[in-house]
Amino acid sequence: xxxxxxxxxxxxxxxxxxxxxxxxxxxxxxxxxxxxxxxxxxxxxxxxxxxxxxxxxxxxxxxxxxxxxxxxxxxxxxxxxxxxxxxxxxxxxxxxxxxxxxxxxxxxxxxxxxxxxxxxxxxxxxxxxxxxx
Numbered sequence: 343x344x345x346x347x348x349x350x351x352x353x354x355x356x357x358x359x360x361x362x363x364x365x366x367x368x369x370x371x372x373x374x375x376x377x378x379x380x381x382x383x384x385x386x387x388x389x390x391x392x393x394x395x396x397x398x399x400x401x402x403x404x405x406x407x408x409x410x411x412x413x414x415x416x417x418x419x420x421x422x423x424x425x426x427x428x429x430x431x432x433x434x435x436x437x438x439x440x441x442x443x444x445x446x447x448x449x450x451x452x453x454x455x456x457x458x459x460x461x462x463x464x465x466x467x468x469x470x471x472x473x474x475x
Contacts (some may be wrong), residue, residue, distance in 0.1 A: 357468040359447060360464070360465075362429075362464060363432065364430075364431060364459065364460035364461070365423055365431025366459055367443075367448040367459060368443075368456075369423065370417065370418055371418065373410070374440055374442050374443060375440070375442055376400060376407075376409060376410055376440050377441075380409075380440045381395060382385055382412060383438045384399070384438050386438075388435070392452060396408070399421060407426075410440070412423070414425040418455070420433075422434040423436045431454045447459065
């Protein structure tokens, strides 16, 4: 179950979240749950057979949702996260990424997200400035 959104919709500011491509939401403990329809869409996008996609890119345990595997790395990155040394983080499946990814932070977030999400940090600073803070 996804956590409740903790976005402050009562702010007098018209500021909107803009993803700054820091990639922090694509790393760390946790998982990206994927439906069968999302798996088909991603498999088609990658040009791989559905069964192969399930075997190579997802985990499944009876009674639980299917989820994407992690890539190698100390920061536990998503298998589809792409980073350049000094450039923005990108998603290799941006056009078909799972709803869980697409919905962050508008429909769900974590209580500590403003500590690591550069877009949320910028939004908070913009709201503070526009509210006279």
